[in-house]
Amino acid sequence: MVRTFLYLIIAIFLITFIRAAIGLIGKGVAELFQPDVPDKARGGAPPEGGELRQDPVCGIYVSTATRVRKTIDGRDFYFCSESCRDKFRA
């Protein structure tokens, strides 16, 4: 009986944890795909949690808060990684 109660507590804890994890993933999915540690010194960059833009190279959706950005002919392009940005430039 005590054991059943314990399992129930663990299950509730797990569900809460998974829900929190899903919320974090939804918010920071672009960060997860970015292998490089972002540098904090970025002037004029959009604020954290900006809107989503599609990476023109691999098609993945990245946040406009991403550091990998390039402006071509006045248009801003956002990339999931520096390798995608380099491919686009090539």
Ligand SMILES: [Zn+2]
């Ligand atoms: Zn990409």
